[in-house]
Amino acid sequence: MNFDPRFSGRQFASVGxxxxxxxxxxxxxxxxxxxxxxxxxxxxxxxxxRSPHAHAVIKSIDTSKAEKLAGVKAVITAKDLPDLxxxxxxxxxxxxxxxxxKKALYDGHAVAAVAAIDARIARQALKLIEVEYEVLPHxxxxxxxxxxxxxxxNDQVFTEGLEEKPAKPSNVTKRTQFGHGDVHKGFAExxxxxxxxxxxxxxxxxxxxxxxxxxxxxxxxxxDLWVCTQGHFVYRQHCAQLLGLEASKLRVTSSEIGGGFGxxxxxxxxxxxxxxxxxxxxxxxxxxxxDEVFRASGPTSATSIDVKIGAKKDGTITAxxxxxxxxxxxxxxxxxxxGAMTAFACYKLENVKTVGYEVxxxxxxxxxxRAPSAPMAAFAVESAVDELAKELGMDAVDFRIKNAAQEGxxxxxxxxxxxxxxxxxxxxxxxxxHMKAPLKAxxxxxxxxxxxxxxxxxxxxxxxxxxxxxxxxxxxxxxVGGSRASLSLVAAEELGIDYSxxxxxxxxxxxxxxxxMTDGSRGTFSSSMATISAARNAIKILRERAAQTWDIPVExxxxxxxxxxxxxxxxxxxxxxxxxxxxxxSGKTGGPIAGHSELVADGAGVSxxxxxxxxxxxxxxxxxxxxxxxxxxxxxxxxxxxYVEGQYQGGAAQGIGWALNxxxxxxxxxxxxxxxxxxxxxxxxxxxxxxDTQILEIPNPNHPYGVRGVGETSIVPPLAAIANAVSxxxxxxxxxxxxxxxxxxxxxDAEREG
Amino acid sequence: MVEVTLWGSLSAVAGGxxxxxxxxxxxxxxxxxxxxxxxxxxxxxxxxxxxAIDGTIYRDTWSxxxxxxxxxxxxxxxxxx
Numbered sequence: 001m002n003f004d005p006r007f008s009g010r011q012f013a014s015v016g017x018x019x020x021x022x023x024x025x026x027x028x029x030x031x032x033x034x035x036x037x038x039x040x041x042x043x044x045x046x047x048x049x050r051s052p053h054a055h056a057v058i059k060s061i062d063t064s065k066a067e068k069l070a071g072v073k074a075v076i077t078a079k080d081l082p083d084l085x086x087x088x089x090x091x092x093x094x095x096x097x098x099x100x101x102k103k104a105l106y107d108g109h110a111v112a113a114v115a116a117i118d119a120r121i122a123r124q125a126l127k128l129i130e131v132e133y134e135v136l137p138h139x140x141x142x143x144x145x146x147x148x149x150x151x152x153x154n155d156q157v158f159t160e161g162l163e164e165k166p167a168k169p170s171n172v173t174k175r176t177q178f179g180h181g182d183v184h185k186g187f188a189e190x191x192x193x194x195x196x197x198x199x200x201x202x203x204x205x206x207x208x209x210x211x212x213x214x215x216x217x218x219x220x221x222x223x224d225l226w227v228c229t230q231g232h233f234v235y236r237q238h239c240a241q242l243l244g245l246e247a248s249k250l251r252v253t254s255s256e257i258g259g260g261f262g263x264x265x266x267x268x269x270x271x272x273x274x275x276x277x278x279x280x281x282x283x284x285x286x287x288x289x290x291d292e293v294f295r296a297s298g299p300t301s302a303t304s305i306d307v308k309i310g311a312k313k314d315g316t317i318t319a320x321x322x323x324x325x326x327x328x329x330x331x332x333x334x335x336x337x338x339g340a341m342t343a344f345a346c347y348k349l350e351n352v353k354t355v356g357y358e359v360x361x362x363x364x365x366x367x368x369x370r371a372p373s374a375p376m377a378a379f380a381v382e383s384a385v386d387e388l389a390k391e392l393g394m395d396a397v398d399f400r401i402k403n404a405a406q407e408g409x410x411x412x413x414x415x416x417x418x419x420x421x422x423x424x425x426x427x428x429x430x431x432x433x434h435m436k437a438p439l440k441a442x443x444x445x446x447x448x449x450x451x452x453x454x455x456x457x458x459x460x461x462x463x464x465x466x467x468x469x470x471x472x473x474x475x476x477x478x479x480v481g482g483s484r485a486s487l488s489l490v491a492a493e494e495l496g497i498d499y500s501x502x503x504x505x506x507x508x509x510x511x512x513x514x515x516x517m518t519d520g521s522r523g524t525f526s527s528s529m530a531t532i533s534a535a536r537n538a539i540k541i542l543r544e545r546a547a548q549t550w551d552i553p554v555e556x557x558x559x560x561x562x563x564x565x566x567x568x569x570x571x572x573x574x575x576x577x578x579x580x581x582x583x584x585x586s587g588k589t590g591g592p593i594a595g596h597s598e599l600v601a602d603g604a605g606v607s608x609x610x611x612x613x614x615x616x617x618x619x620x621x622x623x624x625x626x627x628x629x630x631x632x633x634x635x636x637x638x639x640x641x642x643y644v645e646g647q648y649q650g651g652a653a654q655g656i657g658w659a660l661n662x663x664x665x666x667x668x669x670x671x672x673x674x675x676x677x678x679x680x681x682x683x684x685x686x687x688x689x690x691x692d693t694q695i696l697e698i699p700n701p702n703h704p705y706g707v708r709g710v711g712e713t714s715i716v717p718p719l720a721a722i723a724n725a726v727s728x729x730x731x732x733x734x735x736x737x738x739x740x741x742x743x744x745x746x747x748x749d750a751e752r753e754g
Numbered sequence: 755m756v757e758v759t760l761w762g763s764l765s766a767v768a769g770g771x772x773x774x775x776x777x778x779x780x781x782x783x784x785x786x787x788x789x790x791x792x793x794x795x796x797x798x799x800x801x802x803x804x805x806a807i808d809g810t811i812y813r814d815t816w817s818x819x820x821x822x823x824x825x826x827x828x829x830x831x832x833x834x835x
Contacts (some may be wrong), residue, residue, distance in 0.1 A: 017789055090801075161763045176830070177762030205835075264835025337763075337830055369834035414761055415806035415827040453832055520834025561763055602812040710835060 003533045007699045007706045013561075014459045014492040015705060018642045019499050021485040023256065025265050027123050031254045035212030035228030036287045044115040046071050046286035047122040048269065049129050050296060051104030051111050054138035054362040054670025055151065058104060058131060061112055071121035074280035075129070077112045077671050081275050084244050097365045098605050099273045104133065105153065105330035106362050107671045108295025115276040115284045132732045136672040138362040140701040142302045142327040145171045148429040153330050153360040154714045170369030171360040173332040178340050178413050179353035180232070181320030186319025186351030190310025194388045198380040200719070200737040202302040202327065202664040205369050206682045209258025210293045215273035218282035222249045225275075228268055228568060230478050231517020232258040235267055236509045242271045243278070245292075251411065253508040254478045261654070263298030265398035265519050272300075273347045282730030283574055299664060300369035301326035301335045302361070305380040307343075315394050317403045319351040328358050329365035338373035343381050344412035345451035346422050346608065348405045349380070358446060362670055368519060370651065371452040371712035375719050376656065382720030384447035387733060396447060396724070400610075404449075419699040421634030422449060422608040428694055429610045434630045443627065445731025450716025452608045454709030455520040456601030459528035463491060463538050463595040469580030471730035474507040474533060476515030477523045477532055479723030481650075482643035487637055490528045490705070493537035497579055513598050521583045521709020524639055532704050538595025545589040546577045561705060603702025604709055608632035611652065611717040616723040619748065624660050624726055630692045636700040636708030649691040655718020657683040758784065758826045767794035780798070780818040781805050793819075802831025 026032040047736060078101040085091040093100075100109045112129050116122035137151035146152055150171055158166050161175035187193060213227035223245055229235050232254040240247040257264065262399040274284040288297065304325045311317045322343045326336035336356030343354050389399035404422045411417055429435060430449060462474040473491050477483065477500045484504040492499045516522065539559045546564030547554040550571070558565045558599025563576035586593050614628040631648040638644040661681035665673045674680045726744065732751045736743055765772040769792060778784035783795050784801070789796045790793055804813045806827040812818050820826055 029825045161766065163766065175763070179762070265833075265835070334830060334833070338832055341829070341832075368833050370835040372833055372835045411809075413760065414808045414829060415811075416825055418809040423820040453811065453830065453834075455811065456835060457814060520832070522834065601809050602818070606811075 005529055005603060005704060007701045010668045012490045014499055015639050016488065016641065018402050018640060019485060021482050022488065022504065023183065023479065023484060034209050035255045035260050038214050038226040039212055039254060039285070039384050040216055040283035043117045043283040044117060044280055044287050045122045046115050046273050046284045047126055048110045048292065049112040049126045050210060050292070051100065051109040052581055052671065053104055053133055054140065055136040055153065056104045056133035057136065058102060058111060060132045062130040063112060066114060066125040068123065068127050071117040071126060072114055072125045073282060074116065074276050075125065077111065078273050080279060080533065081242065081271060083748040084241065091241060094238060094267060096311050096421055097331065098268065106364050108292065108364060110272065110296065113272050113276055115280045116286050122310065132159065136333055140361050140363055141483060142325050142359050142361060143304045146325055146357060146359045147326070153362060153609060164460035172336070172357050173328070173360060174358040174571055176340055177354070178339040180410060181351030183319045183321050183353045184470050185350045187310045187319040189312065192391045193308065193310040194384045194391065195308040196384055197382065198305045198307065198735045200303045200379060201362060201661040202299045202375040203658050204262035204294055204299045204680065205259070205261030205263035206654070207261060207263055210288040210290060211269050211297060212287040213270050213273050214285045215270065215277045216279040216509050217274055218695040219281070221245065223338060223660060225250065225252045225270060225274065225276060226255060227252060228255045228264060229433045230257065230264040230480060230519055231475060232478065233509050234265070235270060238267045239271050239274055246738055249512040250510055254506055257478060257480055262372060262519060265517050266367045268297045289617060290677065291675045295672050295681065296364055298367035299364055301366050301376070303339070303372065303376040305377065307380045308385040309384050309388050309508065310441055311392060312386055314390065315392055315399050315402045317347060318347050318350060320347065322354045322377070322381065324354065325357045325359055326373060327361045327363060327366060330360055333358055333366050335373045337367055339377040341413035342374040343377035343452050346405060346449040347403045347412065348409045349412055354412065360445065363664070367453045368717045370649065370654065374450065374716045375453055375655065378448065378450050378716045379719035379723060380664045381734070382717070383465050383723050384717050386446070386724045392396060396528070397426060398595045400449060401426045401430065417702060419698060420606060420608060421696055424668065424696050424698060425608055425610040425632045425634060428632045429612055430459065432630060432632070434612045434628060437628070439614065441613060442619060442729060444725045444727070445612065445614050446721045446724025446728055447610060447612045448724055449719035452521065452607050452711055452713040452716055454522070454604040456522050456526045456604045457516035458514055459526040459530040459601050460515055461527060462512060462599040463534040465538060465579070465583050465593040467583055469501065469583040470504045471497070473502055473504040474512055475527045476507055476512045477503060477527045478506055478518045480518050480523060481647055482640060483523045483527060486524045486639040486643060487527050487531050489537050489619070490531045494532055495539065495579060496560065502710055519520055520595060521711040522604065525604050525703065525707050525709050528598055528639065528705065528707055529601040529703060530597040532663045533599060534595035536595070537597060538593060541593050542582050543581060545582050545586065545593065548589050549577065549585065553687050604701065605636055605700030607634055607708050607710065607713040609713045609717055611721040613721040613725045615729055617726060617729045617744060619730070621754060622744035624739060626656050626689055626722065626743065629688055630694070631714055632694045632696065633713055634696045634698045634708065635710045636703065637706040638695050639707060642696060643712050644695055645693045647710045648693040651712070651714025653688055653720050654693045655715045656688060656722065659719045659722035659737055659739060661738050661740055663740065756820045756824065756826050758828060760828045761830065764798060764828060766810070767798065768792045778820055780816065780820060781812065781818050782809070784820060804829045804831045
């Protein structure tokens, strides 16, 4: 890669404008093709049989009756997905999660699957599969699972990260620690100390579109997969490895995506669909029901967090400490580790220590959820920060401003910060009219800060200039939030042409080099960098073609506002050549004109947000309504401000649902009680106020336009901002998310009873 | 020669020390020399380690040069959503 990613401070013509998104009309007219909208000739219907037990040994599976049912073309179990992971523990966990091998580890764990000519026969076939289970004791609560008396989920797990290897296995897979300074000394210097424990329940990303795919494995070893995903290249790698296919022979095409938020970074049903197709010799379509989505895909961790913060009378924080326990489902994860890194990242702390424990439970395998792990840690820390400000008699915003991290601060997770935006977001909140608006009875206001890392990754982009001068842009990062519009703006900016002449598509895995998935807020950050690089490579060719046309040295040809310009008095009579003119002549000057780029887009800037929330709580029912909400966040540079605002609003909306209602509820039998949108309450439009936004632009020094990721940070502050608002409204500190009506009433009762 | 700081858990497999002086020109050489000195670090490198150079986090650019006097901090490689 020969590309300089440094921020250049240029003026923009296209970037920062708000054109209509290219996929908008298809989406509002129903033409857009999502995962379940693709069909192949002769395709079968796939269905999955799932364990009804939270924890059970699979003693035997008899599929013979199902196989004999007319219309059934294939039945598979774990035997049809042999272990090809070659010692890769993480891939083995993915394989075992897709199809249980020895034990069913949670309610909903796949144990077998069928492919039949229609859904009715497929369902009948599932009923004919006989599974003999030996039911084992189970544990679904994170604190109970971490206890040494808890039923063991995997007796081969010995806690990593301890000074000495433990003698006994445990459900705690790993301990991690971050921080600097001496917290004991810091707490000794404090005049006020707040110490509290918090819990958050498990939630689902709640994407509207269930997981869906069509798989077709051919007799010659080639295969196609059409799928709804955040990363089709990663799905190709994982599916190829699990199925024993060559990656280049598996072509994966990503559909439009009806929400992912991290839950579609992981294969669930796709290897099963491919295995069914391989066995049946026909394409197989597999679409999860909503019940399956809840029971067997993507929830975030449930957590239990202890926080202690001390401060001097003048408001200086002297020490901060947190112990974080995060559930990871029945497989090892690193979710508490991320919580431990992000917990105190907003603050300038001389003495800080965080310890994370990863805990196995009999629940679905935890998957990333938008700034994974950070919202729960922020809830605990920002609640304690608010309480400490009250004890000090300081305004909550002023207390945070006094202790906010800034350029040169050592982050709680280790390194020293470069230019960051936490201070500016707090100043913007302090002066925002929302903070001065009057409140009525039973209403409360809260605010909170949030941090997320953002990252880049491997990225490949092709930019092709047609003979008519229009531009095709092929990218490999799935468009989850309007990135095709943003990347078209970037291409138009670099080339100096109008946005309307650029058409961006998401290319399939056989048409473009490898791309990491759209996660970590990297889609626009990474692909814009690759698009700038590809456009600059194309401009180099455009200049060469103009030089050839004029018969002058290429060094004398410059590119300005979509034209090649011959620089120098001696070329005074040469009129500029437009991109369109050069493209029209390309057949006679060397053939097609294209720019290609493959790079690792590292150096994504960290991001901060501060949110303000007003709520009204009904003291009789405990019901809470968010009546006003404001998001202030640093975007680096907002390429398409409307979609940046959309990300801010979307994160806040999801956070409101998480804070007030969303919750996985398990019965004593270890079965999920609310696997549907009737009982798992996500917010709908009528539940939400207009979510106001304010974009700050503190340029990322490691991107030519200053872009930072924006997709995830907006879900970090809401749990805390809403908890602070509710606590202020009812006069009781809320420590358990979600703050559903029963929980608020219980907190009020407990307060009354003393 | 650069000074490298390891996060808490990683220092446990590097002789219990958080700070290390290493002669390395780029991230690739840093990882190689750390693994030579402390073989227990190798599985961690395989699983993914990010390198913060003066506060900027690099996850994959192993050719990134380590400037003399820069603050170098090793971090776990993160997941996103």
